[in-house]
Amino acid sequence: MVMDENRVKRHLLYHYFMDYHYEDGNIIGYMTTHPLPISIWAHNLFIDSNMGNPKLFPGTSKMEKYVVRWLSKLHSGKNVEGKLLSGGTESNITSIWIAKMMGKRNLIVGESAHFSFLKAASLMNMNVRIIPLKNDFTIDYSKIDAGEDDIIVGVAGSTEFGTIDNISKLNDISRKSGAFLHVDAAFGGYVIPFLKKMNYNLPDYDFRFDYVKTISIDPHKMGLATTPSSVLLTRKGLYRKIEIPSPYLTKTRSSTLLGTRNSASIASAYANIKYLGIEGYMDIVKYCMENTRFLRDISLDNRFELLLEPVMNIVNIKIRNVRKTVKKLYPKWIVSPIERYDSIRIVLMPHVNRISLEKFIKDLKDLQSKI
Numbered sequence: 219m220v221m222d223e224n225r226v227k228r229h230l231l232y233h234y235f236m237d238y239h240y241e242d243g244n245i246i247g248y249m250t251t252h253p254l255p256i257s258i259w260a261h262n263l264f265i266d267s268n269m270g271n272p273k274l275f276p277g278t279s280k281m282e283k284y285v286v287r288w289l290s291k292l293h294s295g296k297n298v299e300g301k302l303l304s305g306g307t308e309s310n311i312t313s314i315w316i317a318k319m320m321g322k323r324n325l326i327v328g329e330s331a332h333f334s335f336l337k338a339a340s341l342m343n344m345n346v347r348i349i350p351l352k353n354d355f356t357i358d359y360s361k362i363d364a365g366e367d368d369i370i371v372g373v374a375g376s377t378e379f380g381t382i383d384n385i386s387k388l389n390d391i392s393r394k395s396g397a398f399l400h401v402d403a404a405f406g407g408y409v410i411p412f413l414k415k416m417n418y419n420l421p422d423y424d425f426r427f428d429y430v431k432t433i434s435i436d437p438h439k440m441g442l443a444t445t446p447s448s449v450l451l452t453r454k455g456l457y458r459k460i461e462i463p464s465p466y467l468t469k470t471r472s473s474t475l476l477g478t479r480n481s482a483s484i485a486s487a488y489a490n491i492k493y494l495g496i497e498g499y500m501d502i503v504k505y506c507m508e509n510t511r512f513l514r515d516i517s518l519d520n521r522f523e524l525l526l527e528p529v530m531n532i533v534n535i536k537i538r539n540v541r542k543t544v545k546k547l548y549p550k551w552i553v554s555p556i557e558r559y560d561s562i563r564i565v566l567m568p569h570v571n572r573i574s575l576e577k578f579i580k581d582l583k584d585l586q587s588k589i
Contacts, residue, residue: 238552240567243574247553249377249405251567253444253486260482260489261444267481269302273468278481281488288491289435289449292411293403293424297454301474302437302484305446306404307334309434310371312450312460312475314338316432317369317398319459324368328357328383330376332402344369355379355526359387366396374423374433375406378556378563379525380532382406385423385430392429400432404448407435409530412503415496420529431456437487440503440531442494442568447483502568506531509566513575520583525559531566534559537582539589546585551578 221229238245240252253261267278286300303309311334314325324345327335331348339346352358357372364370370392372383385401392399401423403410414420424433433451437443457473464472494502510531517524517535525534534556537543544555544562554563564570564578 238549240569243569243571244550245552246564246570246574246578247562249439249565249567250445251439251442251569253438254442254490254493256489256493257443257486260485262482264482264485267485269479269481269484270472270474270477271467271469275481278484282481282484285437285484285487285491286449286451289407290425290451293407293433293435293451294422294426295451296425298425298451299454299457300449300451301457302479302481302487303448303450303474304476304480305438306332306402306434306436306448307337308475309404309436309448309450310334310400310402311338311341313400313432313434313452314342314344314369315475316452316456316459317400318342318344320398322367322369322398324365325371326362326364326368326397327371328373330355330357330378330381331371331373332377332404335371335402355381357383357388359384359391362388362391364391364395364397368395368397370397370399372399372401372423373406374401374403374410375530377405378554378559379534380405380528380530381526382410382421382423382529384421385427386421389427389429397429398431399427399429400434401430402434404434404436405439406530407433408437408440408499409503409506412496412500413507413530415500416504425451425453437490438483440506440567441487441490442502443486443490444483446480447487449487503531506566506568506570509570509572509575512572513564513566513579516576516579520579522579522582525556525561533564533566534561535564535582536561537586543582543585543589546589547581551581 267275290298372388437447438445461471461473523536
């Protein structure tokens with residue numbers, strides 16, 4: 219049925235208010251947040267850009283190059299290139315695709331690696347070896363037996379725990395074996411560099427290690443850009459490994475998984491970098507870490523046990539009957555279950571505040587007393 223514009227808007231608002239929204243304060247278990255206003259404005263301004271046909275959009279292309287340079291510098295990158303892709307899954311799949319085109323056939327990941335790597339392995343018919351975690355919830359590198367046909371994945375800011383794998387050791391293994399080393403910093407890439415600038419004692423994970431070939435970083439997470447967006451940084455020339463002809467476009471070679479690219483998110487990421495800069499991002503990360511310590515303290519004060527000391531702005535609280543508890547909390551509180559470790563994950567994104575955290579801990583304590 220055709221509707222007039224006002225009726226369509228009413229229908230849209232009806233569906234909008236069915237959704238949950240970050241400003242409501244109850245989404246406390248996920249790694250995304252409301253984008254900055256300048257980021258939304260930039261996205262809307264470039265809504266019809268498509269970097270699948272880049273010479274039609276030289277301004278957007280110039281912004282993409284700037285975002286890549288800025289993130290490369292933040293990650294010790296020299297002779298590094300990159301592209302802004304649709305999300306962390308596309309970045310991770312693209313990295314594995316590049317490695318496959320370089321003759322790699324097997325994938326080595328830790329138990330805490332993102333599920334996108336299983337997608338990549340399925341798409342490319344690869345064998346997967348899953349490596350257990352150490353007591354600190356990082357990959358047990360001593361269990362890795364790698365060869366030159368392998369791809370090793372390290373994580374900097376794991377989805378479940380916020381932990382950072384020992385990339386130095388993985389780099390040594392890659393150097394000795396000839397394996398391809400990818401670092402998934404989808405969440406940590408906009409957190410760890412700023413924590414290190416604030417003198418947090420965190421391990422290095424980036425291109426300062428000579429065998430790190432690719433790094434994925436998501437602006438739509440702690441970069442506060444619009445969804446979806448991810449940057450895959452690579453050593454110079456690696457994107458050419460996956461180039462195919464695209465003769466009817468303005469650029470006759472295509473080197474991304476997607477043809478049409480949601481390029482408004484390039485403008486969004488660019489706007490945030492220009493608006494916030496290093497100091498602005500440091501302030502945001504500092505605020506999130508202050509709330510992380512606050513949640514840690516009130517959790518312990520209320521006799522909850524933490525799965526581990528928070529490494530960045532992620533807290534894991536041990537509870538009984540995880541699945542039942544998460545269902546009971548919903549829809550008032552939206553958190554992530556980590557069933558195999560009897561815990562729930564809280565991500566201290568910029569929209570999460572202390573008032574909400576106090577209310578959540580009270581509700582969690584009341585609920586746990588009845589289970």
